[in-house]
Amino acid sequence: MPDPQEAETVETPAEAPAAAQAPETTPKKKAPRPRKAKAAPKPRIAKETAKPAPKVAEAPPAPARAKRKTYSEKERAQLLAKIEKSIGPDVSVKKATGQAGISEQTYYQWKKAADAASAPADLNDLLALEEENKQLKKQLAERLWQENAELKKKLGLK
Structure with a gap:
């Protein structure tokens, strides 16, 4: 009796060339990987209880920020005028605003x-000047009309 393993390994001559001529067109699928089991989440511990803070000489507290000063419109106008006067070839806007005690951004x-x-x-x-301009043009037109009429009378054209 023939051995079953030999029967599987022995190929018939008709099958071997057919397999060699027609390659497979579909790509082989990879077997899915087994997923790892997720670990249970660790309980969170407050940082204060986890590690005690090392005792080091404490740094002095940051200096308190000065309160913001609010300026009235009059004070603002005075400071703007002062800064405008001090700005020149040797003094920049930054220096002038620093001397006035305000920031450059506030100035702008x-x-x-x-x-x-x-x-x-x-x-x-501007509107007042335009109105005055209209009145002056009207007066000029009237004066020129009168002078024109007088000249016509003198020349005897009318």
Whole structure:
């Protein structure tokens, strides 16, 4: 009787060339890996109880921040004028604002607010000048019309 293992290993001549000519087109799938079991979460321990803080000479507390000073509109205008006067070729904006006791950013914010506040006043002045300009043009037109009429009379055209 033939051995069963030999029967499996012996190939028939018809099967061997067919297998060699037609390669498999589907890729082999890998066997899934077994997943590791998750460990139970560890209980959290407060940091204070976990490690006692080493006793080292304590650093002095940080200096308390000075309270913010609020400036009135009048004080702001005075400081802006003072800074504008001190700014020059030898003094920068940063130095001038430092001497005045405010930050450079505060200076620019105040300056922007002051320009915006003065804009309506400038607009009113501009409107008044335009109205005056209209009146002056009207007066000039009347005067030129009168002079033109007088010249026509003198020349006898009318």
